[in-house]
Amino acid sequence: MGGLQERLGRLLDRWKARLPRKGRPAGAGPSPGPDRAGEAHPVLVVGGRVARRGRTLLSDLQFLVPRGRLAALVGEEGSGKTALLETLSGVRLPAGGRILLFGLDPAVSSREIRRRAAFLPSTLPRRPGWPLKRHLFHQGALCGLSREETEKRIRRLTLRFGLEGRLSLEIPSLPPLFRAFAGLTWALVRNPLLLCVDEPPLGWNRALRRAFWRELAGLRDQGLTLVAATRHPSEAWRFADEVMALEGGKLTFPGPDEMIQKGGLVSALEILLDKPPAILPPELAAFRPEIDGRTLRIRLSDPGSQLGDVVEAVLQAGFHIEDLGILDSDWVEEALRGESPHPARPAGKAGKGPGRPGGPQ
Amino acid sequence: MNPGIPAHLKETTQIVLEGAAETILPPAVLSLCVLALAASHPAPPSLEGLTLPAWLTAGLAAAAASYGAFSALLHLMEQMEVRGILREVLAAPLGGGGLALAWLLPSTLAGFAAGLVVLGLGGRITGLETTLPPLAPLLLSAAFFAGLALPAWLFLPQNWGTPFRLYILPLLVLGGALAPAEAWSSTARGLLLLDPAYQGAAALRGFLSPATRGIQPVWLLGILLALSAGFWSFSLDLCRRGLGLRTR
Numbered sequence: 001m002g003g004l005q006e007r008l009g010r011l012l013d014r015w016k017a018r019l020p021r022k023g024r025p026a027g028a029g030p031s032p033g034p035d036r037a038g039e040a041h042p043v044l045v046v047g048g049r050v051a052r053r054g055r056t057l058l059s060d061l062q063f064l065v066p067r068g069r070l071a072a073l074v075g076e077e078g079s080g081k082t083a084l085l086e087t088l089s090g091v092r093l094p095a096g097g098r099i100l101l102f103g104l105d106p107a108v109s110s111r112e113i114r115r116r117a118a119f120l121p122s123t124l125p126r127r128p129g130w131p132l133k134r135h136l137f138h139q140g141a142l143c144g145l146s147r148e149e150t151e152k153r154i155r156r157l158t159l160r161f162g163l164e165g166r167l168s169l170e171i172p173s174l175p176p177l178f179r180a181f182a183g184l185t186w187a188l189v190r191n192p193l194l195l196c197v198d199e200p201p202l203g204w205n206r207a208l209r210r211a212f213w214r215e216l217a218g219l220r221d222q223g224l225t226l227v228a229a230t231r232h233p234s235e236a237w238r239f240a241d242e243v244m245a246l247e248g249g250k251l252t253f254p255g256p257d258e259m260i261q262k263g264g265l266v267s268a269l270e271i272l273l274d275k276p277p278a279i280l281p282p283e284l285a286a287f288r289p290e291i292d293g294r295t296l297r298i299r300l301s302d303p304g305s306q307l308g309d310v311v312e313a314v315l316q317a318g319f320h321i322e323d324l325g326i327l328d329s330d331w332v333e334e335a336l337r338g339e340s341p342h343p344a345r346p347a348g349k350a351g352k353g354p355g356r357p358g359g360p361q
Numbered sequence: 362m363n364p365g366i367p368a369h370l371k372e373t374t375q376i377v378l379e380g381a382a383e384t385i386l387p388p389a390v391l392s393l394c395v396l397a398l399a400a401s402h403p404a405p406p407s408l409e410g411l412t413l414p415a416w417l418t419a420g421l422a423a424a425a426a427s428y429g430a431f432s433a434l435l436h437l438m439e440q441m442e443v444r445g446i447l448r449e450v451l452a453a454p455l456g457g458g459g460l461a462l463a464w465l466l467p468s469t470l471a472g473f474a475a476g477l478v479v480l481g482l483g484g485r486i487t488g489l490e491t492t493l494p495p496l497a498p499l500l501l502s503a504a505f506f507a508g509l510a511l512p513a514w515l516f517l518p519q520n521w522g523t524p525f526r527l528y529i530l531p532l533l534v535l536g537g538a539l540a541p542a543e544a545w546s547s548t549a550r551g552l553l554l555l556d557p558a559y560q561g562a563a564a565l566r567g568f569l570s571p572a573t574r575g576i577q578p579v580w581l582l583g584i585l586l587a588l589s590a591g592f593w594s595f596s597l598d599l600c601r602r603g604l605g606l607r608t609r
Binding site for chain 1: 363364365367368369372443444445446448449450451452453454455456
């Protein structure tokens, strides 16, 4: 295992040297001035504090989200992602510090901020018997839109997300991805300038989450500013312009090495393999990743790479790549030596055994 | 008015009506049970110049209205939280005044309905002559307890909320409204002055029988109004500072 880690480390070092660093160094203060267009930044936080029920969740926050950028908030459950997103969308007042949204103070201009910012929760409000269309019209009414204007926006958004034929269905009956698109439509009916997106529900597989992130990136490309929460560092790193991590009540701006440490080997592979070939080390540029459900298949065009051999061996044995943590040293070493992985892996460590039905053979 | 308020008011009214069995019936049934016990008393004593059933009806109507309003608001807030509506509404560009209206109007009306149920059914008891009561004491009590309900709902843990709502609060409210002032010690009587349910009942008794010796001077009603306003201000301030939820 030591050899594999060393090789991976060397590859990462070389790769990192070529990759422009995202985000800002931890503790770096954001520039308080307006953007190039002379307008205030959608989000500017200097020394911000976020609390829930009187208990401080996050403190000393310093960051900036410029217009038209997609920022990702990475953190585990309970790290304060939702509370911070609520604060950025005007739902929750900051507990302290200086938080300016579109140049406005939420304590003074909360209503004006809520006209410009929207918050998309993990799950939409539950109203049994309400079809999607009624949800959307209700949201339009809450935001003071006329019925005609709401209808116009709904038509445009449903065309974009492929929801035209599903407006008469209840949200829980929609397929998961369309449920997510229904949520985006619900939030975008307000035509916000800033969209704060809470993390998708648990149980979403990688393909769904990625399709969702692609839509967020598409909205970013159309000029919308987004802040999205996730617990998957690799996705944040792949799709977002800025990556921020919440841990222990603090906000940091981790580089790829910290993200890989948090995410394990899967993140390492994803971060490395999903980058354009021009910035990949030659050893890894030959990989052809292919994602199918929860399985990452990699066809190796360069059979000489031992790292590729490991991955291929693991996948051909029928394991899902998510099962392979970087700490599973014994198992990886067996694969590295070309031996078959042990058939009876201890439950709870990697979670799954070999030869899983549906896995690549 | 923001056109979003009627849409939200429609939904809050619907939620309160859905919970009518929880918000209106319990105080009404509880009150009627007490009333029935008092009416079947072999020799009803005279309290503050009124027979026991008449004395009780006024107190129970006020208490039912207060408790109904309290319970309806708790039910409404709980359901809005559970269904994810509260966050949706707080994220919409709606004003605090409109939201307060949409939350309190259906809750207060539900409490008032509970009071009317008690009065309407209580009026059938032999020897008890009641007419429709003046609205002011009931609404005063209802508004006071609705104001009390908001911070209570926000700060009490959910596992405390249910026993508080179902057991402790009715005991406090009904206890204050039912007992005559003379029955309490001088210290407790001072506290009783601050109980709006008791004051609502006393005002109602004064309407039923002007000779009643209840505690009902006009200045006391003024104090209660100020107290209600103070509670509202206190509630909103707690929301803004403690929870960080917006209030503007």
